Amino acid sequence: MTVNTTVGVFGIKEALKELREIEPDLRKQINARAKEVVKPATDAMKAQYPPRLLSGMARAWQQRGRALLPYDQAAARKGVTVKINTSRKSTSVISVIQKNPAAAIVDMAGKAGGANPQGARFIDALTSLFGSPSRVMWPTYEKNNDKVTDNMRAVVDDLMAAVNKRVL
Numbered sequence: 670m671t672v673n674t675t676v677g678v679f680g681i682k683e684a685l686k687e688l689r690e691i692e693p694d695l696r697k698q699i700n701a702r703a704k705e706v707v708k709p710a711t712d713a714m715k716a717q718y719p720p721r722l723l724s725g726m727a728r729a730w731q732q733r734g735r736a737l738l739p740y741d742q743a744a745a746r747k748g749v750t751v752k753i754n755t756s757r758k759s760t761s762v763i764s765v766i767q768k769n770p771a772a773a774i775v776d777m778a779g780k781a782g783g784a785n786p787q788g789a790r791f792i793d794a795l796t797s798l799f800g801s802p803s804r805v806m807w808p809t810y811e812k813n814n815d816k817v818t819d820n821m822r823a824v825v826d827d828l829m830a831a832v833n834k835r836v837l
Contacts, residue, residue: 745772
């Protein structure tokens with residue numbers, strides 16, 4: 670289970686594709702800067718994961734052969750990653766993703782509903798301690814939205830200047 674947070678900027682996919690064809694080294698620099706764009710949000714997200722949660726989350730647990738628990742703060746922080754995707758099927762260019770399954774459960778448990786009685790108790794305990802889903806990723810992004818938007822503007826301006834310089 671991954672959790673995505675996205676910001677919409679129109680026309681950047683096309684500009685990045687154009688840039689990849691014209692000057693691949695500059696495209697690599699833009700990819701590196703994209704991670705800096707969301708750094709205020711990703712750093713804040715990493716800081717939001719507590720050292721310990723519910724006592725049962727310290728035990729190993731698998732579902733359909735996939736390890737979902739135990740929860741570990743270091744793994745939760747490491748799971749917050751930035752993904753850059755310019756494919757046609759993608760709806761976003763820059764996405765912030767939680768790759769750690771236990772941290773994603775902490776963040777989103779109870780969003781879909783339909784839990785069995787044991788799962789409902791688990792969700793109630795998480796909700797009483799940390800609030801309703803999304804508990805970490807989206808609220809933290811919203812608090813850092815202005816910083817991310819300012820950073821994005823600077824990168825987009827540089828990107829568009831580079832593309833226009835090559836085209837003209």
